[in-house]
Amino acid sequence: xxxxxxxxxxxxxxxxxxxxxxxxxxxxxxxxxxxxxxxxxxxxxxxxxxxxxxxxxxxxxxxxxxxxxxxxxxxxxxxxxxxxxxxxxxxxxxxxxxxxxxxxxxxxxxxxxxxxxxxxxxxxxxxxxxxxxxxxxxxxxxxxxxxxxxxxxxxxxxxxxxxxxxxxxxxxxxxxxxxxxxxxxxxxxxxxxxxxxxxxxxxxxxxxxxxxxxxxxxxxxxxxxxxxxxxxxxxxxxxxxxxxxxxxxxxxxxxxxxxxxxxxxxxxxxxxxxxxxxxxxxxxxxxxxxxxxxxxxxxxxxxxxxxxxxxxxxxxxxxxxxxxxxxxxxxxxxxxxxxxxxxxxxxxxxxxxxxxxxxxxxxxxxxxxxxxxxxxxxxxxxxxxxxxxxxxxxxxxxxxxxxxxxxxxxxxxxxxxxxxxxxxxxxxxxxxxxxxxxxxxxxxxxxxxxxxxxxxxxxxxxxxxxxxxxxxxxxxxxxxxxxxxxxxxxxxxxxxxxxxxxxxxxxx
RNA sequence: GCGCCUCUAGCUCAACGGCAGAGCAACGGACUCUUAAUCCGCAGGUUCCGGGUUCGAAUCCCGGGGGGCGCACCA
Numbered sequence: 001x002x003x004x005x006x007x008x009x010x011x012x013x014x015x016x017x018x019x020x021x022x023x024x025x026x027x028x029x030x031x032x033x034x035x036x037x038x039x040x041x042x043x044x045x046x047x048x049x050x051x052x053x054x055x056x057x058x059x060x061x062x063x064x065x066x067x068x069x070x071x072x073x074x075x076x077x078x079x080x081x082x083x084x085x086x087x088x089x090x091x092x093x094x095x096x097x098x099x100x101x102x103x104x105x106x107x108x109x110x111x112x113x114x115x116x117x118x119x120x121x122x123x124x125x126x127x128x129x130x131x132x133x134x135x136x137x138x139x140x141x142x143x144x145x146x147x148x149x150x151x152x153x154x155x156x157x158x159x160x161x162x163x164x165x166x167x168x169x170x171x172x173x174x175x176x177x178x179x180x181x182x183x184x185x186x187x188x189x190x191x192x193x194x195x196x197x198x199x200x201x202x203x204x205x206x207x208x209x210x211x212x213x214x215x216x217x218x219x220x221x222x223x224x225x226x227x228x229x230x231x232x233x234x235x236x237x238x239x240x241x242x243x244x245x246x247x248x249x250x251x252x253x254x255x256x257x258x259x260x261x262x263x264x265x266x267x268x269x270x271x272x273x274x275x276x277x278x279x280x281x282x283x284x285x286x287x288x289x290x291x292x293x294x295x296x297x298x299x300x301x302x303x304x305x306x307x308x309x310x311x312x313x314x315x316x317x318x319x320x321x322x323x324x325x326x327x328x329x330x331x332x333x334x335x336x337x338x339x340x341x342x343x344x345x346x347x348x349x350x351x352x353x354x355x356x357x358x359x360x361x362x363x364x365x366x367x368x369x370x371x372x373x374x375x376x377x378x379x380x381x382x383x384x385x386x387x388x389x390x391x392x393x394x395x396x397x398x399x400x401x402x403x404x405x406x407x408x409x410x411x412x413x414x415x416x417x418x419x420x421x422x423x424x425x426x427x428x429x430x431x432x433x434x435x436x437x438x439x440x441x442x443x444x445x446x447x448x449x450x451x452x453x454x455x456x457x458x459x460x461x462x463x464x465x466x467x468x469x470x471x472x473x474x475x476x477x478x479x480x481x482x483x484x485x486x487x488x489x490x491x492x493x494x495x496x497x498x499x500x501x502x503x504x505x506x507x508x
Numbered sequence: 509g510c511g512c513c514u515c516u517a518g519c520u521c522a523a524c525g526g527c528a529g530a531g532c533a534a535c536g537g538a539c540u541c542u543u544a545a546u547c548c549g550c551a552g553g554u555u556c557c558g559g560g561u562u563c564g565a566a567u568c569c570c571g572g573g574g575g576g577c578g579c580a581c582c583a
């Protein structure tokens with residue numbers, strides 16, 4: 001609960017305009033209370049939403065009466081007074097509807113509520129569904145009940161709220177003032193719901209795994225560190241749920257998924273928020289092809305359910321998500337882009353030279369696989385409009401993926417690329433315990449050479465593999481970025497309700 | 509982290525070295541068919557904060573803070 005502390009300033013501040021505006025609103029509320037009208041009633045029984053009424057009465061002419069009584073509730077968003085006739089706009093979660101109030105016909109309590117009404121107040125109304133003389137569907141108000149007073153004035157009803165800082169810090173205000181914001185988040189939550197439904201229908205079990213972990217694994221990123229007082233140990237916030245999910249497959253959950261909030265202690269940008277949401281799913285007895293099909297299905301389910309269409313505008317043109325998406329070999333695409341073949345079995349020196357030719361920065365500690373990946377990431381990826389499933393990543397940058405039987409320096413791993421960005425990632429899971437242990441040893445060596453992003457060795461995971469992980473397909477889909485694509489917005493902050501910001505400083 | 513931009517009334521924006529203004533919201537009034545209602549009237553300011561230059565600073569300079577964009581890191 002918020003206290004009124006910020007209003008308790010000294011006398012010279014009480015004359016500021018905001019204080020005056022709020023004092024007026026409080027005074028109206030208090031006047032109603034003094035007249036025996038509860039300004040904060042506990043309950044209101046609604047019969048219809050605005051959209052229900054709109055759907056039900058589509059073809060009424062002007063000045064119609066229906067004889068249908070409704071009880072509706074929402075926020076007052078506009079007021080157009082004509083003396084003894086007042087039009088109000090009432091907006092509920094389904095949208096707006098007009099209220100038509102003939103002041104002379106109200107009972108005394110309702111008249112007092114109307115008198116004290118401000119834009120932004122929550123109001124309950126009862127009355128008959130009618131149309132105005134101009135034909136606008138309306139509720140001919142019989143009673144008006146104040147449900148909650150907005151003592152703080154709301155943003156401009158026409159221009160809304162535009163300042164980005166305020167929109168992110170006070171998202172509730174953004175949501176109530178800007179319909180476009182609500183549209184974006186409706187897409188977000190419909191996307192998650194659709195994917196969840198598709199997985200559950202396909203016999204996947206939704207599970208929960210630890211966010212506080214002794215070791216942050218399953219991806220390559222810097223973790224947040226926190227402390228558990230009871231155990232007196234430092235813990236890390238998870239950077240990916242992958243390791244635990246595969247341990248559940250070992251335990252017999254053959255199909256699992258988690259909508260996982262991940263935390264990475266890295267920079268903020270248009271495309272990065274330190275906490276973000278990924279969907280990870282694991283399916284026993286499947287391989288990389290299974291993962292690609294599953295990714296295709298889930299993204300399509302989201303697009304269909306959240307948007308009802310499959311073509312979306314991006315910075316670089318429209319993309320059509322209609323399946324099947326092309327499957328392309330990473331090395332084939334790279335050879336086309338570079339005009340010569342490259343392969344992680346080539347000498348480091350030769351690959352580093354190719355990197356320099358294309359202005360890709362090179363670190364001496366990098367092996368050939370990392371260099372090939374860098375060429376992909378910096379030279380090829382930005383040019384791919386997609387959707388395309390790029391397959392065959394170097395084993396050196398894929399410590400948890402199964403290597404290819406016919407080429408042990410590559411893995412059966414894919415990424416989904418759209419508009420030059422990665423949206424999903426998946427592979428045939430590495431399930432040979434000795435090989436996983438060897439991969440971890442390689443990572444530890446990298447760490448000892450000074451690589452801050454090496455994957456930590458996870459002996460509990462290796463032990464788990466020793467009990468037997470069936471052949472398994474695993475995928476991860478970046479939910480925030482997918483929603484950016486589906487909602488056609490450019491900033492990750494526009495698809496996260498409360499993005500990370502510097503803490504608000506108290507204004508002196 | 510570096511560079512560029514930005515911060516003025518509750519909200520949206522003007523004024524860009526010379527009296528801080530408008531629209532919406534508010535307040536007082538008129539109005540029984542509006543829907544960005546209209547009309548008349550009235551009120552509302554720590555120009556993000558702190559310093560400096562100047563006869564004079566919202567405006568120019570320095571420092572600080574918040575935010576945005578780009579680059580870097582990453583998904």
